[in-house]
Structure formats: C-alpha cells, structure tokens
C-alpha cells in the first residue's frame with residue numbers, strides 16, 4: 488500500500504458535523520490534552536494496544552501512534568443502508584451526467600428526490616448511454632435504469648424524450664426531476680413536458696409541502712405554484728444525500744424502445760477558442776496567481792490543456808493578466824467543473840469566486856495554504872517545473888490517443 492496519506496473530505500465533513508450519525512466514530516482519540524488549569528492531562532489507559540497474548544503493549548517509539556492514525560484514516564465510512572423493498576411510488580430523476588459522472592447539480596437534484604420519496608418511495612435515476620459513475624449509492628439512487636444504445640450519444644433530445652416516454656409508461660412516477668441546466672436537462676425537460684402535454688415548474692429552488700418556488704422574471708422574482716409532476720430544478724435546490732447508502736438496484740424497460748428516425752443530426756462539437764468563452768460559463772479554468780513566475784509558460788500550458796485562463800487579483804494588479812480575467816469577490820464568480828489554481832494562496836475573496844466550482848486542483852509551494860485546503864487534488868512544488876511536466880504529460884496523452892485511434 489502506498490504511504491501517501493490521502494485526505495478524505497467526506498470523513499472530515501462528518502467529523503465537523505455534530506448532527507451526523509457517524510460523528511462520534513470520526514473523532515480522533517485524544518490521549519493527552521490541556522486541562523483547564525493549563526496542566527497537560529494524560530489518559531494512560533488509552534495508550535498502547537493489546538498484544539496477541541492478551542498483554543497490553545506500549546510502543547514508545549511513536550511508530551504505533553502513526554500507524555494507528557494512518558489505519559484510522561484508511562477506514563472507510565460505512566453509511567446505514569436505506570432499502571425500499573416494494574416502492575409505493577417512484578420519483579424519477581434524469582441527471583445531466585456531464586462527462587459520464589454526476590455533477591453537483593445532479594447530486595442536489597437527487598437530494599431533492601430523496602426528500603420527495605420519503606421512506607416509502609424509491610428514487611429511480613434514468614441514465615443515457617455509458618457512464619463512469621461509481622457513487623450512485625451514496626448519491627441516493629434506489630433504482631438505476633440505464634438506457635443503452637448509440638442513438639443516445641451526443642446531442643439526441645428527440646431519442647431521449649422517446650426513452651423517457653417509455654419509462655413514464657412503465658413506472659408512472661409521482662414526479663419527474665430534471666436539472667434546469669444548460670448541460671442538457673433544461674432543454675430535455677421542456678421537450679419532455681411538451682410531449683407529455685404537461686406544464687413543468689422551472690428553475691425550482693425550494694419545495695414546501697404541495698407547493699414549489701421557482702425563479703422568474705429574469706431571476707428577479709420568485710414564483711410559487713402548486714407542485715406539478717414535472718420539476719426542472721435549479722442548482723442548490725436541496726442538500727445532496729449524505730447520511731445514507733442506497734441499493735442502486737438495476738431495473739430495465741419491459742418493452743423494447745420504439746426507434747423512430749430522428750429529425751436532428753448531431754454533427755459533433757465545434758472547437759471554440761477557450762479565450763472567447765465568457766469566464767462565468769467556462770467549464771475548465773486555468774488560473775494563475777502571484778506564484779506564477781513564468782507567464783509565457785503559463786499561457787503555453789493553458790493552450791495545451793485547452794482551458795480558459797483566469798487570474799487572482801494580484802496577477803491582474805501586477806499587469807500579467809487582463810482585468811476581465813480576475814476571479815473572485817471583486818472579479819467574476821465562476822462555476823467551472825474543473826478549476827486549476829497555479830500559485831494562488833486562496834484568500835477568502837478568491838475562494839468566494841470559486842465556491843460553485845466542482846473540482847479544484849491546486850499547484851502551490853505551500854502545503855498549508857488555504858487553496859490546498861479547498862482543493863480536491865493538490866500538487867506541491869515549484870509552479871514552473873509542474874507546468875512543464877504537465878505539458879509533457881498532455882502531449883504524451885494526446886499522442887497516445889492519436890496512436891490508438893490510428
């Protein structure tokens with residue numbers, strides 16, 4: 488096993504959340520602490536371990552404590568399993584699955600679906616084509632229906648609506664939930680509603696009993712209305728599921744899908760200049776700060792990755808980047824799926840601007856800086872050396888992919 492100690496953000500969150508059922512189990516065992524009068528107190532019974540012959544052993548080299556801490560970090564959190572043997576009804580969710588994985592918006596939606604399902608209903612997730620997701624169980628999915636087939640590849644709203652109609656006929660769910668997003672859910676939901684001749688609730692951010700509240704009037708007003716069957720929900724409409732594990736039982740359509748000729752032909756994605764994408768809409772941002780020492784190399788790396796460039800305020804103030812590239816409280820609030828911060832310390836004003844980013848990667852010399860604490864993946868080291876290695880790795884990956892395709 489590798490000696491690298493990996494952080495588990497989920498376990499850390501549970502350790503902080505005193506209301507979580509596993510909170511107590513995630514607390515580190517303290518053997519010494521400062522008493523109220525400033526004297527260090529020790530729990531002598533907590534030290535050591537019981538050897539194979541039943542005698543208590545104490546290893547004063549410190550290795551034992553280190554080993555125990557590592558083992559504790561490696562213990563996987565086992566959440567209580569929520570089972571629905573015979574669902575009284577279904578709440579169907581159609582996640583966007585951008586890149587084949589659940590997005591944070593999808594997880595919020597599954598959290599909302601769980602609230603609507605209660606203890607008798609089951610959350611059924613409908614996924615199109617191949618996916619790479621392995622965490623449906625902790626995201627709250629009781630049943631999973633994968634609609635396979637090449638007709639669902641790429642932009643295929645008509646075929647997807649046809650698939651959803653078939654699911655609707657078979658499962659007759661109490662509610663359909665789709666993300667009201669630009670990644671597909673917003674359009675698919677509206678098309679699906681039109682084909683069902685039902686009026687959906689859009690941009691819903693709250694459900695209270697039999698009423699839902701959605702944004703309206705160009706985002707300036709709230710609109711409350713009776714809860715319809717079809718709900719297109721906004722991001723952060725509910726907390727993602729965090730305290731239960733679910734069965735993810737596979738289900739299938741009982742009748743094969745009727746395949747009719749689509750009127751839309753997908754000619755594939757059009758390559759765009761990443762610099763031309765507005766920062767607030769960019770999916771992949773490569774951001775530089777005061778720790779970037781070679782700006783030519785920074786631009787070269789961003790071009791190699793095909794990422795949109797961003798910057799901290801210091802980089803902008805120093806004249807290395809344009810003002811419209813500044814990310815943060817007094818700059819642009821971004822919602823990228825991947826945000827790479829090169830040599831950015833993670834000041835609160837900068838972190839505010841990346842609060843909605845899905846995955847944050849930090850490249851920094853200082854392992855204790857706030858950006859590293861926020862990051863999902865960190866690379867500790869000199870930025871220039873890491874960027875050079877990154878360019879080499881990207882080129883090797885691209886060449887490998889080309890060879891495989893040839």
Ligand SMILES: Cc1cc2nc3c(=O)[nH]c(=O)nc-3n(C[C@H](O)[C@H](O)[C@H](O)COP(=O)(O)OP(=O)(O)OC[C@H]3O[C@@H](n4cnc5c(N)ncnc54)[C@H](O)[C@@H]3O)c2cc1C
Pocket residue numbers: 775776777778779780798799800801802813814815816817818819829830831832833834835836837840850851852853856868869870871
């Ligand atoms: C009212 C107000 C509004 C603000 N609004 C914003 C805003 O919108 N956006 C914003 O970004 N800031 C904003 N700021 C500024 C903010 O407080 C910070 O000063 C700024 O974000 C720091 O930028 P930085 O992380 O690039 O620089 P620094 O804080 O100097 O951090 C540099 C980082 O680079 C690392 N580093 C150094 N050398 C290397 C190397 N060779 N390789 C790798 N890493 C290295 C260091 O360890 C450090 O972590 C605002 C401040 C105020 C008061």
